[in-house]
Structures are given as structure tokens and as C-alpha cells.
Amino acid sequence: MTEVVKVEGVQKNFGKAKALSDVTFTIKAGEVVGFIGPNGSGKSTTIRILLGIIKRNAGNAEIFGKDVWKNSLEIHKRISYVPGDVNLWGSLTGGEIIDLFLKLHGGGNKERRDYLIERFELDPKKKAKSYSKGNRQKVGLIAALSVDSDLYIFDEPTSGLDPLMESIFQEEVERLKSAGKSILLSSHILSEVERLADKVVIIRQGEIVETGTLEEMRHLTRSTVEMEADGDVSAMADVAGVFGFEQDGNKATFSAEQQHLNEILLAAGKLDVKKFDSSPPTLEDLFMRHYEG
Structure with a gap:
């Protein structure tokens, strides 16, 4: 153009x-x-x-x-x-x-x-x-x-x-x-x-x-993941590319790096997942990355 x-x-x-x-x-x-x-x-x-x-x-x-x-x-x-x-x-x-x-x-x-x-x-x-x-x-x-x-x-x-x-x-x-x-x-x-x-x-x-x-x-930053499983979701905390892990019973919320999504999905698949929602970062997330602090 x-x-x-x-x-x-x-x-x-x-x-x-x-x-x-x-x-x-x-x-x-x-x-x-x-x-x-x-x-x-x-x-x-x-x-x-x-x-x-x-x-x-x-x-x-x-x-x-x-x-x-x-x-x-x-x-x-x-x-x-x-x-x-x-x-x-x-x-x-x-x-x-x-x-x-x-x-x-x-x-x-x-x-x-x-x-x-x-x-x-x-x-x-x-x-x-x-x-x-x-x-x-x-x-x-x-x-x-x-x-x-x-x-x-x-x-x-x-x-x-x-x-x-x-x-x-x-x-x-x-x-x-x-x-x-x-x-x-x-x-x-x-x-x-x-x-x-x-x-x-x-x-x-x-x-x-x-x-x-x-x-x-968006490829340069992390997505937000919310998941629920019958298995012990605490196992996700040690998976490569997982950051800011928070657990509430059989539910977990964390940030996921794009390049590690395959590993994260493979690990989640072993836990009998009931819910797995991944949201890309918003423009506000991208903006704040440059201005925080």
C-alpha cells in the first residue's frame, strides 16, 4: 500500500x-x-x-x-x-x-x-x-x-x-x-x-x-488463563511459561507466555480439565507494560 x-x-x-x-x-x-x-x-x-x-x-x-x-x-x-x-x-x-x-x-x-x-x-x-x-x-x-x-x-x-x-x-x-x-x-x-x-x-x-x-x-506478551480441573491444579505452577500462579481449590489463574502454550496445554491435559479459557492481552496491558514504574 x-x-x-x-x-x-x-x-x-x-x-x-x-x-x-x-x-x-x-x-x-x-x-x-x-x-x-x-x-x-x-x-x-x-x-x-x-x-x-x-x-x-x-x-x-x-x-x-x-x-x-x-x-x-x-x-x-x-x-x-x-x-x-x-x-x-x-x-x-x-x-x-x-x-x-x-x-x-x-x-x-x-x-x-x-x-x-x-x-x-x-x-x-x-x-x-x-x-x-x-x-x-x-x-x-x-x-x-x-x-x-x-x-x-x-x-x-x-x-x-x-x-x-x-x-x-x-x-x-x-x-x-x-x-x-x-x-x-x-x-x-x-x-x-x-x-x-x-x-x-x-x-x-x-x-x-x-x-x-x-x-x-500480543505475541510479545502473556495471555491470561483461567482453568478448572478435577486433578491437582497446583501442578501447573511449575510448568515453563507460567507466571503469577494463583489457586482457589480446583481452579487456577495465571499468565502464560505465548511460546510455552503447547507445554502448558500438555500439562493441563493430564489434569482432567473442565474449563480452560485463554484471553489475549488487551491494549491496556500492552500499554501498561511500557509505563509501569
Whole structure:
């Protein structure tokens, strides 16, 4: 697939403080990439560099094969962006602001705009100064989703939205995905990233610490096993690849390393197993592996 976004060894300093030391990842055509990390890890700085708002100190960053700093105006014609805190003109109504955004972008589908206003339950006649944070986010999302862009960049887009609106946003992202659009989704809601992303990029202290599909990343960590048997389950505690073993009568819970699953299953098979459930690690498990301590 064609690389829509290409970031290689990007560095950024603010004075003596190093915000990004080595950021490298790609987004292919039709791919949803989840970009995760805690506050201060460098997510928003990376996104601002991609948008041409700030200049990198080193490395390369391209969108549609063009340098993000030198060709930002041309690139912006083909992208939609929603920040984590949408600032609006207080004296204008939500509807007026959405129309202004669409006009500034140079297009937009008015039928889709009206559909999204209804779907996100936004009152477009109210002045923006009366909007809650959630409603300000809705204005940004409606404007971005009303434009037929090739790349959508969302930086904590559902901040302030209730769970129902979060679900609607996720459905809209799935629609974009099915239409072959490329999406960079930075979100603190890990379940949202897990549901939507084809690939996950984890950033820590300005460096990319892991990149890959969820399935690829799950091979690097342990599954959780819950089992019940007629035999003595304590025998499982000494099997290679078993960690964190806990026993409650004839039931046991433990973590299992992927490369030892065959040995674990063979050992369990000798105990007259009544139940054996293995759950792959969640994105939260993978995320916390990099941030615990």
C-alpha cells in the first residue's frame, strides 16, 4: 500500500528540553493508526509537526510524499484535523462556525453536515460561548467529518464527549475506514484505539517504543488463563511459561507466555480439565507494560 504519512527519526527541542528524540512510523493508504502515550510523551508535538505548525529540528516528515513544513498549505487541502480542545468564536453560532470551517477548507458536503449535526445532537443555533467542552468538540468533529479528505488526524477527539457520542464517533471512523481513508487517531481511550486501529504506535518520553498490529504486539506478551480441573491444579505452577500462579481449590489463574502454550496445554491435559479459557492481552496491558514504574 502507498505510504500516506512517513515519519523518520524526527527530533524536536524546546530550548534545552528534548520533546522528541526519535519518532519513526508510517501510515498507509486506508490504514487507521492508533497513537498512544501519556500526557507529555510527545503525541501532540508530533501531530503539530505533521500539521506544519512547528518545525522539527531533525529527521524527515512527509504527507502525500511532500515535506510537512515546506508544503503545509498544499497538504492541508487534503486533510481534516480535530484537536483535543476545540476553541471557537464565542459570538458565532455552532452552525455558522461549521460553515466557516467548511468554507475555509474549500468544500464540504452540506447534506452530510446536516446529517452529522442531527447524529451528534448539536444545537447549531446556539452561540459558541454557551457550549460545553463536549459541544465544542462536536463542532470540530462535524466540520472535519463533513469534508471528503484523504487523511484525518484526530488528537484526543472525544475529550468531553459522553459514551453515546464516543460510540457515534467510532462508527463514523469505521465508515471512513471502509471508504479507504487514512486516519491517525491519538486517544487516551484505549478501548477506542483497540476497536478502530489496524496498527498501534506507542510513544514514551519522545521515542517510539513499540509499533505493530495488535496481533503482532500480543505475541510479545502473556495471555491470561483461567482453568478448572478435577486433578491437582497446583501442578501447573511449575510448568515453563507460567507466571503469577494463583489457586482457589480446583481452579487456577495465571499468565502464560505465548511460546510455552503447547507445554502448558500438555500439562493441563493430564489434569482432567473442565474449563480452560485463554484471553489475549488487551491494549491496556500492552500499554501498561511500557509505563509501569
